[in-house]
Amino acid sequence: MNQSLARLAAAxxxxxxxxxxxxxxxxxxxxxxxxxxxxxxxxxxxxxxxxAQPGAVGPEVKGSxxxxxxxxLLRGTYPPGYxxxxxxxxxxxxxxxxxxxxxxxxxxx
Numbered sequence: 829m830n831q832s833l834a835r836l837a838a839a840x841x842x843x844x845x846x847x848x849x850x851x852x853x854x855x856x857x858x859x860x861x862x863x864x865x866x867x868x869x870x871x872x873x874x875x876x877x878x879x880a881q882p883g884a885v886g887p888e889v890k891g892s893x894x895x896x897x898x899x900x901l902l903r904g905t906y907p908p909g910y911x912x913x914x915x916x917x918x919x920x921x922x923x924x925x926x927x928x929x930x931x932x933x934x935x936x937x
Contacts, residue, residue, distance in 0.1 A: 856935070863935030866928045874919070879936055887913035894933040901925050 856864060867879065875883035880890040895907045904921040906912055925932070 859931050860934040860937075863928065863931035863933070866925065866932055867935055870922065870925060885918060890936055892933070892936045894929060897929050897933055897936075901929060 867875075868877065871879075871886075871889070872883070874885035875887070875889055880888055882888050893907075896910060899905050899907045899910075900919060901922045904917070904919065
C-alpha cells in the first residue's frame, strides 16, 4: 500500500507542477526561451532551477549581465570591478555555451 501512495503522491506532484507551469502568464521571447532551455540543461546542476534563488553550489544568477556571463563562461573570471556574490572559483569555464550567451542573458535579465 505504501508504494501505491508514493506513486499517487508523485503523480499528483507532477500534475500540480505542470499545471502551475502552464499558468505562468509571462511569455518569453524566442531568444529568452532558448536561454531558458540552455539554463535548464546546463546550469541547474549547480545553480537553482529558479535563477533568482541560490543553488546547491552556485549563487542566484538572475540579472547577470552579458559581460558577467561572458567573463564567467568563457574565461572563468569576473568583469573588471565586479564583486562576486561568493568568494569561490569553483565554476570552470563553459566555452561550449559561447554562442548561447545572448540567449542566457535574455532569459536571466
